[in-house]
Amino acid sequence: MTNAKRPRENPNYEPQAASKRPYFFIGLGLLAVTALIVGGIIFTNNKTYPPVDDKVLAQNASFIVGDRTAPKTIDIFEDFNCEHCKKFEEQSGAAIWENVIDGKIRVRYHMLNFLDGNSKSGDYSSRAAGAVLCVARNDNREVFWKLHSQLFEKAGDDLNNQQIAALAASDGASPATQGCIASGELVDEGRDMASASETQLSNSTEGQVATPSVLLAGKQVEHIMDGTAWLDDLIAGTQPTG
Known part of the structure; x- marks a missing residue:
């Protein structure tokens, strides 16, 4: 699982008029990130270790x-x-x-x-x-x-x-x-x-x-x-x- 960097605050940001399109892509992005996080947890929890040799x-x-x-x-x-x-x-x-x-x-x-x-x-x-x-x-x-x-x-x-x-x-x-x-x-x-x-x-x-x-x-x-x-x-x- 990769460590996501925290976004830096942008002092030049100005709110834009709301629309459905941006939220649609944001929603897809959140789903993708969630999937990656869940996948990482599953991978970690399911990691197996061979018997001691x-x-x-x-x-x-x-x-x-x-x-x-x-x-x-x-x-x-x-x-x-x-x-x-x-x-x-x-x-x-x-x-x-x-x-x-x-x-x-x-x-x-x-x-x-x-x-x-x-x-x-x-x-x-x-x-x-x-x-x-x-x-x-x-x-x-x-x-x-x-x-x-x-x-x-x-x-x-x-x-x-x-x-x-x-x-x-x-x-x-x-x-x-x-x-x-x-x-x-x-x-x-x-x-x-x-x-x-x-x-x-x-x-x-x-x-x-x-x-x-x-x-x-x-x-x-x-x-x-x-x-x-x-x-x-x-x-x-x-x-x-x-």
């Missing part, structure tokens, strides 16, 4: 932690420039990690980048997502976990690549990872993966994309910002999903 989610996860044999696999969608994600990490990060270590869950992290424009650099979310990919290529999950947490601690700081590389170094990242982050080697790949993951999240939520979000078997997990009860319920099999 688990294979796409697996292929485009920025980092995967946990045993393949874990009874539950969840997909977590975050943006490193997201304040709500920072809160989610503070509330649930340690509990998620504990359950990964205990073999109760497998987690696929999807680092999105739709908040790039909220950073001064214009691409912080993408660069941070690329940094995580560098860790995925070269280091273990402990390095990922530490860097993941530190980047959320600094959410909103718009670190440059060298600063992110320095954080990774302090977390035990290899020289290869540090060089990869500093050069921005995997930023474009991170963008592509973010786009593919965001599409799957959109399919699950009928277009209501937001971070943080958690999916279980392609369905959105509820109440994830209310402490860690959502995770306890998920492991117990009593977690409601949308």
